[in-house]
Amino acid sequence: MKRFTFSVYILGTAFLACSLSSCAPTLTTSYQLAPASGDITTIDGRPVTKAEANGVGVVASFEREDLEFVALDIEVKNHTDHPITVDPADFHFTALNANQDTLSEPNNPALSLAGSAADPNYEAGRVNQKRRQEEKRLKRAKVFNTVLMVAAIASDVSSSANSRTYREYTTNRAAHYLAYQGIAVKRAVDYSTFANRMQRYDYEDYRWRELALKANTLAPNESVRGFVYLPKVPNARFLAISYTIPEQATVPLLFKQDFVQQTAKRRR
Structure with a gap:
């Protein structure tokens, strides 16, 4: 009985500690990205960049932090005379430091810290x-x-x-x-x-079925718009993003990454 009473006391103490900690103020950090290359303009108070290569145009702006991703509002335009295939997985990024030097993988310094945008079909599965x-x-x-x-x-x-x-x-x-x-x-x-x-x-x-940019084929003079989701890279100060259509075009984009800290109080 004494052993059980002691275990119950520990259990009660743990629950009390959790309740008290739920009221403690916490410091939250939010991601903020802004275009740092291309033809930058402001639309509805939001900085937007535009870049083009070989008739493939990309208009991009930062939308929001979204769970484990940062979301970019992307529009791809086909200014060529033939159809092109658009795939969000063809958006790639390389993480850069404040001097715009390439960061290394934490577990393998010989490799650059880089990745691809999320594939909506895979993520939906x-x-x-x-x-x-x-x-x-x-x-x-x-x-x-x-x-x-x-x-x-x-x-x-x-x-x-x-x-x-x-x-x-x-x-x-x-x-x-x-x-x-x-x-x-x-x-x-x-x-x-x-x-x-x-x-x-x-x-x-x-998100993956309705908001994300979908893989499809664009006819000449057509465009498609949606969100492209990049995994968060906490150590990066710049993201060098490229949209590549194999053997046709590579459209470069550069975004500066900042962090905003806010104090929030948890509610029980």
């Missing part, structure tokens, strides 16, 4: 996998919560029957009340986490 994994996680949590409740009830019955004094009885009641409360809180947290994550996956699915 990953969302379905995330949903299935989250459903499995909730099922495991339900089983574990049931085991905890059965163990708590068994301990409650056993320790109550063995209580010899009123003090032991009240101590048992307080300890097991805390245990039941802890299990109830854990169950609520499990369901809340499930709901929040599923809501996020719904947004991700909408």
Whole structure:
């Protein structure tokens, strides 16, 4: 009984610490990108750049920070006399420092820190996998919560029957009340986490299917517009972005990356 009481005390202390930490102010950092090359103009208060190579034009501006990505509002224009294939995965970037020198991969200094924009079709497929994994996680949590409740009830019955004094009885009641409360809180947290994550996956699915630039073919004088999502690179001060149509054109874009820090207070 003493061992169980001590475990319950630790559990209660952990929950109390989590509650208190949820009220503590936190420092958040947001990404801000601005074009630093090409024909730059301001449209609706937003800096926009335009570049062209071999009849392929790209108009680009920073849209927003979006979860683990930064989103660029991109329009691709076909000024050639033949169809061209547009694919967001053909947007590549290289991370640069403040002097516009290429950064190295943290785990392999011999390689440049570079990458490609997200492929909407691939990412949309990953969302379905995330949903299935989250459903499995909730099922495991339900089983574990049931085991905890059965163990708590068994301990409650056993320790109550063995209580010899009123003090032991009240101590048992307080300890097991805390245990039941802890299990109830854990169950609520499990369901809340499930709901929040599923809501996020719904947004991700909408993002890849409705907002992202889609792979398609542009006829002459046609254009297409959508968001291109680049993975965040915290150490970069510039992103050298290029849109490449193999054996036809490479359109260069340069964006400066800044960070804005804000103090936010978490709500319970």
